[in-house]
Amino acid sequence: MAEPIIEVDGLVKVFRGNVRALDGLSLQVEQGIVYGLLGPNGAGKTTLIRVLTTLLAADAGSASVAGIDLNADPQAVRSRIGLAGQFAAVDDYLTGRENVELVGRLYGFSRRDARQRAATVLERIGMLDVADRQVKTYSGGMRRRIDLAASLVGSPQVLFLDEPTTGIDPASRRSLWELIRHLLDDGTTIVLTTQYLDEADQLADRIAVIDHGRLVSEGTTADLKNRVGGTVLDLSVSQADRPNALAVLEEAVVGGVTVDPGRDTIVLPASDGVTTLYDVLGRLDRARITPTDVALHRPTLDDVFLALTGSVPGNEAAAGAAVGAGTDRETGADR
Amino acid sequence: MNTVIAVPSLRRTTAHAAVLARRNLMSSIRRPDVLLLSTIQPIVFMLMFLYVFGGAIEFALPGAANGDYVNWLVPGILAQFAVFGASATAFGLNDDRTSGVLDRFRSLPMARSAVLAGRTTADLMRAAVILLLQLAVGILLGFRWQNGVLGLIAGVGLALAFCYACTWITATLGMVVRSTEAIQAAVYMVVFPLTLVSSVFLPTQTMPGWLQAFAEHQPITAIADALRGLMLGAGALPPGQTVAGQAMVALAWIGGITAICVPLAVRAYRRAAT
Ligand SMILES: Nc1ncnc2c1ncn2[C@@H]1O[C@H](COP(=O)(O)OP(=O)(O)OP(=O)(O)O)[C@@H](O)[C@H]1O
Ligand SMILES: [Mg+2]
Numbered sequence: 001m002a003e004p005i006i007e008v009d010g011l012v013k014v015f016r017g018n019v020r021a022l023d024g025l026s027l028q029v030e031q032g033i034v035y036g037l038l039g040p041n042g043a044g045k046t047t048l049i050r051v052l053t054t055l056l057a058a059d060a061g062s063a064s065v066a067g068i069d070l071n072a073d074p075q076a077v078r079s080r081i082g083l084a085g086q087f088a089a090v091d092d093y094l095t096g097r098e099n100v101e102l103v104g105r106l107y108g109f110s111r112r113d114a115r116q117r118a119a120t121v122l123e124r125i126g127m128l129d130v131a132d133r134q135v136k137t138y139s140g141g142m143r144r145r146i147d148l149a150a151s152l153v154g155s156p157q158v159l160f161l162d163e164p165t166t167g168i169d170p171a172s173r174r175s176l177w178e179l180i181r182h183l184l185d186d187g188t189t190i191v192l193t194t195q196y197l198d199e200a201d202q203l204a205d206r207i208a209v210i211d212h213g214r215l216v217s218e219g220t221t222a223d224l225k226n227r228v229g230g231t232v233l234d235l236s237v238s239q240a241d242r243p244n245a246l247a248v249l250e251e252a253v254v255g256g257v258t259v260d261p262g263r264d265t266i267v268l269p270a271s272d273g274v275t276t277l278y279d280v281l282g283r284l285d286r287a288r289i290t291p292t293d294v295a296l297h298r299p300t301l302d303d304v305f306l307a308l309t310g311s312v313p314g315n316e317a318a319a320g321a322a323v324g325a326g327t328d329r330e331t332g333a334d335r
Numbered sequence: 336m337n338t339v340i341a342v343p344s345l346r347r348t349t350a351h352a353a354v355l356a357r358r359n360l361m362s363s364i365r366r367p368d369v370l371l372l373s374t375i376q377p378i379v380f381m382l383m384f385l386y387v388f389g390g391a392i393e394f395a396l397p398g399a400a401n402g403d404y405v406n407w408l409v410p411g412i413l414a415q416f417a418v419f420g421a422s423a424t425a426f427g428l429n430d431d432r433t434s435g436v437l438d439r440f441r442s443l444p445m446a447r448s449a450v451l452a453g454r455t456t457a458d459l460m461r462a463a464v465i466l467l468l469q470l471a472v473g474i475l476l477g478f479r480w481q482n483g484v485l486g487l488i489a490g491v492g493l494a495l496a497f498c499y500a501c502t503w504i505t506a507t508l509g510m511v512v513r514s515t516e517a518i519q520a521a522v523y524m525v526v527f528p529l530t531l532v533s534s535v536f537l538p539t540q541t542m543p544g545w546l547q548a549f550a551e552h553q554p555i556t557a558i559a560d561a562l563r564g565l566m567l568g569a570g571a572l573p574p575g576q577t578v579a580g581q582a583m584v585a586l587a588w589i590g591g592i593t594a595i596c597v598p599l600a601v602r603a604y605r606r607a608a609t
Contacts, residue, residue: 053442079444089435093365094358105354106443108347134365150439 003067004028005158005189006035006052010061013047013213021047022058023213029191029206032184036204037193040305044213045193046086049162052191053083066157079107082156086163088147092136096127096146099135100153107154114153121149125179141172148176152183159183161192165199177202197300201225209308217308224304232303233270233277234263236293237284242266248287252280256307267303270296348446355440355453359427360460374465377419378472381412384536385476395538397571406481407571409473410562411535413466413494414555418530420462421501422522425509427454429518432510432607448601455502462498466491482568482578490565493585497558500589503596510603534559540573554588561585 006029013022021044029035037045050056052065054074063070066080090099097118104114122131125145130138135146144164151159164180165173180203183190194200200207201221209216209224217224237245249257249268253276256269270276277296284291299307363370389404396407428451431437440450470478470491480487505522512518532546533539533556539547550556551573563571564578572581 050438055438055441075444078442081442083439083442085435085438087435089439091358091362091434091436093362098358098361102354102358103439103443106351106440106445108444154443 003031005031005067006063006065006191008048008052008061008063011048011051011058011063012060013044013051013056013058020213022051022061024061025210025213025215026061027208027215027218029189031189032187033205034180034184034190034192034203036200036207037191037210038195038197038200038204038207038304039193039210039216040195043210045210046162047213048210049083049085049160049191049193053081053160054078079154080157082151082154082159084144084147084151084159084161084164086166088143090135090143090146090150093134095132095134096138096142096149097122097131099146100131100149103150104153109154117153117155118149121152124152124182125149126175141168141176144168144172144176145179148179155186156188158189158191161190163193163195165194173199197304198298209304211305216305225299230298231270231273231276232297232299233268233280234293234295234297235266235268235280235291236264237266237289237291241289244287245284245289245291248283248289249280252276252283258307265293269307348449348452351445351449352452352456355450356457356460359454359457363457363461373423374468377412377416377465377469381408381469381473382476384408384412388536392537392541395541397538397573403477403479405473405477406479406567407538407563408536409470409478410490410566410571411533411559412473413469413490414497414533414559414562415526415530415535416466416469417462417494417498417558418501418526418555419522420465421458421498422505422518422526423458423461424455424502425505425512425518425522426515427458428506428509429512429515437604437607447605451503451506451600451604455499455506458502459495459499463495466494466498480566481570482564482566486565486568489582490562493558493561493565493582493589496589497554497585500592500596503593503600506600507596507603510600510607529553529555534563538573554592557581557584557588 006027008025008027011022011025012020014020023044025044025048037048039045047056051058052063052070054070054077057071065077068076068080070077090096091102094102100118100121101114104117105111107114109117119128122128125148127142127145127149130142135143138146148161148164151161161180165176168176177199180190180192192203194203204221206218206220207224208218235245235249245266246257246259249266253268253271258267259265260267268280270280272279273296277294281291281294385405385408389408392404396404428437431440431450431454437450441447480490508518508521512521530536532542532550533553534550535555539550539556542550560572560576561578561581561584564576564581569576569578572578
């Protein structure tokens with residue numbers, strides 16, 4: 001790996017109430033890639049972004065962005081980064097263009113440069129035709145775009161996007177993905193957070209899976225997928241059949257059979273998809289076990305966690321949602 | 336690739352503050368309903384006090400008020416509005432924090448103080464317009480300054496200086512207190528008692544002794560008295576006070592508040608994590 005553009009070493013951030021939002025996190029990001037931070041609610045994604053964008057001081061550990069230590073010269077870091085936070089930070093009563101120009105001015109550009117840069121960026125994100133409307137008339141997706149434009153106007157070397165597509169309809173989300181990928185063309189490094197595996201999958205070259213402020217796993221999307229398997233089979237059986245079923249399944253797919261305690265469901269990789277499904281059902285049938293529910297689906301974030309850590313984060317919530325989970329799991333895959 | 340060099344010099348800070356002040360003003364001009372209401376409210380306030388209290392207390396007024404309550408009230412109400420107008424800063428900063436705009440600013444290569452300076456400057460300019468309007472309505476209703484135009488101008492200047500000092504109190508408030516409701520409560524809790532127990536509406540001599548002692552030594556009275564001295568002359572002041580003396584007391588309050596609250600506000604801004 002070339003000299004990393006971001007180096008994070010043992011970061012710790014403890015909030016009041018003894019919440020360890022970052023718990024000795026270390027990672028490195030290579031220049032010119034999209035780096036995805038994947039994790040459930042409360043994993044520490046936003047906290048990491050806030051530390052790396054100099055909004056928050058870590059309690060321990062060190063980090064550098066673009067070769068500059070965050071503590072040594074935060075101001076120099078700020079001039080090299082762009083940030084689009086978890087919620088679009090735009091002024092509703094200014095127009096889209098005014099918002100972007102404002103940020104340009106605050107990066108230190110002259111009025112004329114800021115105007116020119118704003119126009120370029122607005123064109124690039126396809127907002128030029130609506131740029132002179134007040135932001136309060138925008139849809140959620142348009143607000144996000146303007147926010148993204150504002151974070152781009154300083155031509156940052158590193159761009160931080162915190163859940164860039166949350167709350168956006170699927171079509172706009174897809175076009176935002178495209179937009180973000182295009183930013184790589186001029187060498188920008190992008191760090192983005194997401195709760196969605198499919199988003200990380202579509203966008204990121206490398207992914208860090210984070211939970212409880214710690215790095216759970218790191219690698220290319222291919223690495224991660226291999227660890228989970230291409231397709232996942234969810235099986236529910238009655239309590240009495242459980243031990244037998246587990247024995248049969250272990251035989252069918254060697255390794256990788258886990259029980260998701262939150263949903264009271266057996267989860268196993270189905271590497272051959274439907275073929276595996278038939279095979280598994282046949283074996284269960286011969287053992288006189290009838291599943292109460294079966295679902296075949298692409299791996300979700302939960303499955304990644306289950307495969308990587310053997311437990312699902314936020315089990316309390318999962319347990320509450322377990323009733324009738326079988327049927328909406330399929331749609332869950334491309335949330 | 337990167338052309339920005341982050342050295343927050345004084346010039347850069349001022350430039351950024353100006354850019355932000357402009358943004359704040361534009362943003363408030365685009366809300367004509369809010370703008371209109373916040374302009375009318377202080378004027379309605381003045382009319383209310385003028386006609387509710389006016390008849391009852393004219394006899395208690397010092398000679399320089401010419402037996403006209405409006406002469407007593409206008410300088411007082413300007414002092415009061417200086418505080419009220421300053422409260423906009425708390426709300427504006429709080430809005431910017433909850434919408435994430437402050438986070439964006441904090442991630443940009445600019446001086447921390449520019450955001451606060453831009454906000455307080457914009458709020459001062461807005462307050463100045465309303466204050467002058469209030470004065471104009473007062474003049475229409477019969478307010479007559481008795482100490483020359485220079486005295487009047489000095490009075491307006493002093494009121495605005497006080498207003499600016501107060502914006503730094505409310506800036507601190509806006510960074511420390513987390514919700515609009517709480518800010519509202521805090522503003523009312525402080526501003527109402529402080530303006531009622533002062534010489535803004537009534538001469539303090541009519542208050543019971545212990546209250547009078549407090550009323551005479553708090554900043555709003557100091558400003559109101561100084562404004563009266565400057566606008567109406569020494570005859571409007573309690574016995575033994577001079578116009579210059581009162582102006583000095585007022586300036587001391589303004590200087591003191593600024594010296595304490597500017598660093599406090601900047602510190603609170605630095606720490607304000609969403
Ligand atoms: N300012 C704060 N004060 C106290 N606790 C905080 C603060 N900010 C975050 N936390 C806590 O730190 C933990 C990590 O929060 P963080 O916002 O980084 O998570 P996240 O991964 O971004 O979650 P989400 O997906 O919900 O955005 C959470 O438990 C959160 O409650
Ligand atoms: Mg977050």
